[in-house]
Amino acid sequence: MANTVIGSTIVIDGEINGEEALTIQGTVKGKIALAETLFVENGGTVEADIETQTVTISGQVTGNILAKEKVEIRADGKMVGDIKSPRILIADGASFKGNVDMDV
């Protein structure tokens, strides 16, 4: 699936840059910049400013998101922060607090 996986017991405090998909099952604090898709899986915790193509949230995200394509907050996802993206999907059951900017 994804080329990079941050496992459930891993805690990263710093900056992640990548040109490939990233799956987070553990904890990342700091900053994430990707040219591909970011998956925050159930159990994953992100406290970071995120800049990617696509974000799919099933875990917990605190921070601002700038996505060029799409942000998806799934039913088990929790998100606190501002989102700026042309497409934003919030599923039934998801929790979200923040501003949404679809660049309308």
Place this chain on the structure above:
Amino acid sequence: MGDTRTVIGAATRISGQLEGDEDLTIQGRVDGKIRLTRTLTVEPAGVVVADVDVKDLVVSGVLVGNVTASDSVHLTERGRMVGDINAPRVIIVAGASFRGRVDMGDMDGARAERSAPARRENPAVSSAAALRPAARVEARNAPRPPAAPQRPAIVAAPRPPAPPAKVASGSAAPRPPSAPAPNPSPRAAEPPRVAAGNASAIAGTAAAASPAASWAKKKLKRR
């Protein structure tokens, strides 16, 4: 989620602090600090510039930084590492490159004297891995210094006469010295050729003589 495995892909770069209780494989790049309670594997494409504190470490890529491993450090044939290693087991395979210090801790039954084990440890470690390359390097370096001075000395001798001549007059003076120079050398070379010819002639006569002698012996036997 019990069998979680963390992989830092080839196109991913992390800078900062990384901690965890699971195996970590790095194909990309990590700068900063890594602390794991399990195995860290740096794959051939992986680059780690970090202080590392893990249980086991396998380096097949590049690692720059100090390593503390509670169990083992393994430098494979593709591994390159610069930094100090502190681990009870250190394996450095042929082909691996390493620069730094190795400390395997207290050796067996050497805890009584603290200074002695330290002295024993280093040779033991060196015999295992670290100092052998160094010894080879020294061995390589040793012959080179004598060789280097000799070559310049030889080269320096013929050269000085030529440049001053060129610089001094530029037309007539330099050419005669350079012209006679080649001449003596063929002349010097000729006598050896003659000597070689004589030698071969002598050898030929000797060769001719020996069959003759054997033929004479056969004749004697016939009689």
